[in-house]
Amino acid sequence: MRLVIQRVKNASVEIGGSRVSEIGRGLLVLVGVEQGDTREDMLWLASKTVNMRIFDDENGVMNRSVLDVGGQVLAVSQFTLTASTRKGNRPSYIRAAGHETAVPLYEAYCESVSAELGRVVGRGVFGADMQVSLINDGPVTIIVDSRLRE
Numbered sequence: 001m002r003l004v005i006q007r008v009k010n011a012s013v014e015i016g017g018s019r020v021s022e023i024g025r026g027l028l029v030l031v032g033v034e035q036g037d038t039r040e041d042m043l044w045l046a047s048k049t050v051n052m053r054i055f056d057d058e059n060g061v062m063n064r065s066v067l068d069v070g071g072q073v074l075a076v077s078q079f080t081l082t083a084s085t086r087k088g089n090r091p092s093y094i095r096a097a098g099h100e101t102a103v104p105l106y107e108a109y110c111e112s113v114s115a116e117l118g119r120v121v122g123r124g125v126f127g128a129d130m131q132v133s134l135i136n137d138g139p140v141t142i143i144v145d146s147r148l149r150e
Contacts, residue, residue: 032081
């Protein structure tokens with residue numbers, strides 16, 4: 001699994017002109033699920049999301065987590081994070097997990113983050129054409145890949 005974690009002042013998701021989810025200060029997380037990803041990958045990433053110290057402390061040092069600052073999380077599925085760009089100019093999504101794997105892992109990720117955070121995680125709609133808006137704070141953008149944890 002691959003995440004793009006963005007520290008935001010606010011973020012929202014719209015589908016067909018209707019807002020389906022929004023958060024204030026916190027993290028917008030784009031979630032990509034690849035073939036072969038497991039529950040262990042998901043749990044590791046959920047813990048990383050909640051505990052990653054990318055919010056400033058009183059000295060302006062990134063030393064606090066979203067949990068520490070009482071922030072919110074908005075998780076949006078994004079299969080394009082699995083793109084391979086090795087050959088040619090058209091990305092290949094052959095590594096993306098199918099719905100039978102990706103949907104349960106995305107949902108479980110959202111539930112795990114929610115449980116660790118102690119609040120509901122905002123969500124996009126899996127497979128929908130979504131418009132995502134955000135004000136990136138910093139900007140701070142971190143890429144985390146469960147296959148690169150060792």
